[in-house]
């Protein structure tokens with residue numbers, strides 16, 4: 001094989017987009033997809049970019065981070081967003097698609113492309129030479145996962161994800177929460193963003209604390225135990241670790257289990273009342289800009305609607321916006337912050353790029369977005385051009401920045417959200433106005449990038 005040919009492994013959301021972007025820039029691409037030779041436990045067809053669950057690509061509105069991401073991808077001739085637009089079904093402000101029409105359109109475009117060779121086979125190793133994009137997704141086959149483990153020096157690629165929800169810091173009620181570390185110690189902090197909190201009014205406090213009165217707590221507990229859980233897929237054999245039990249499982253053991261466990265108030269005195277609350281939910285800073293907080297110990301399998309309803313009963317979170325809900329499901333992703341540049345190239349082997357959910361994003365659109373970045377940079381690698389780093393003010397740049405430079409303790413897949421972009425110089429309370437200003441700033445940065453990097457042109461066929 002010509003070493004100038006780019007090998008893309010996986011024709012899901014990310015691999016399809018990556019192959020398209022590279023091919024449109026004149027590169028020759030070998031796209032390897034194992035279906036139908038070997039199926040994953042969640043896919044049912046041989047189509048590229050098969051949609052495995054919901055048919056929604058979320059908001060299309062520009063004042064929403066997901067809408068901005070789509071807009072940026074459209075401007076770069078995204079195959080996935082283009083086919084989604086062409087197969088859209090009515091869904092209000094969201095972009096939802098006819099799943100069959102969508103995957104058929106993506107497959108047809110890839111198969112018809114003169115620069116793409118579409119191979120149906122399982123990749124069981126990573127090619128020793130040439131430019132490569134690994135986009136084999138959350139259900140990567142075992143043989144390839146083992147090779148990726150060797151390549152990245154980590155063998156913990158298969159996770160049973162236990163992710164706690166994250167809220168937008170701007171939507172927390174600061175009149176109700178208080179800053180404090182247990183017993184006044186800052187050492188229990190998750191690291192990363194401690195400095196930002198230390199400089200704030202809570203002294204060396206590392207956490208935001210949401211204090212429950214007894215009656216509030218009991219009402220919260222009563223809702224938690226009867227809440228609806230997300231269904232478990234056949235291939236997801238749930239094995240919980242005692243230290244990582246879903247919050248609803250702990251709650252089911254009785255009201256005291258949580259109050260004496262993750263919500264214990266000992267060492268936490270509310271400075272406004274001078275006394276210890278009945279129970280406390282701690283929020284830990286998630287990023288250095290302090291725009292995101294996670295709910296400590298709240299890994300959960302509850303349905304998303306239930307999470308929103310019940311976790312908003314926590315004092316201080318009544319109007320919280322959830323930028324990521326808690327999930328517990330099978331996943332495969334690498335520890336990108338220690339392995340990748342924001343160009344999605346490996347730091348140790350720059351010819352190898354990763355894309356899709358595997359880099360630590362979540363969702364169809366975000367996965368495709370990471371394919372777009374990897375595809376552009378792989379094409380530039382074969383033509384010996386410098387790779388592109390998307391500015392962090394853009395939705396594409398915020399995601400690549402998150403995966404390559406996350407500073408916290410527990411790196412977990414993330415959706416596009418405003419909290420990943422640098423905060424605006426001044427706090428804007430109105431959600432729509434904030435979105436509008438963020439989108440305006442992103443557009444200016446994106447316009448500059450297109451000109452500087454000659455990115456808009458995709459006429460290499």
Ligand SMILES: Cc1cc2nc3c(=O)[nH]c(=O)nc-3n(C[C@H](O)[C@H](O)[C@H](O)COP(=O)(O)OP(=O)(O)OC[C@H]3O[C@@H](n4cnc5c(N)ncnc54)[C@H](O)[C@@H]3O)c2cc1C
Nearest residue numbers: 010012013014034053054123136137141356357363364367
């Ligand atoms: C069960 C499930 C439900 C989900 N539901 C949603 C949802 O409702 N909404 C949402 O936005 N996101 C959802 N996600 C997340 C979403 O699937 C992913 O974010 C997205 O599809 C990932 O894109 P990707 O390109 O990284 O992986 P995929 O789209 O999974 O593509 C990876 C491709 O690589 C192929 N492959 C794997 N191993 C090999 C190999 N060795 N050789 C060759 N090919 C290989 C696979 O067959 C597949 O086609 C869900 C994920 C799962 C697992």
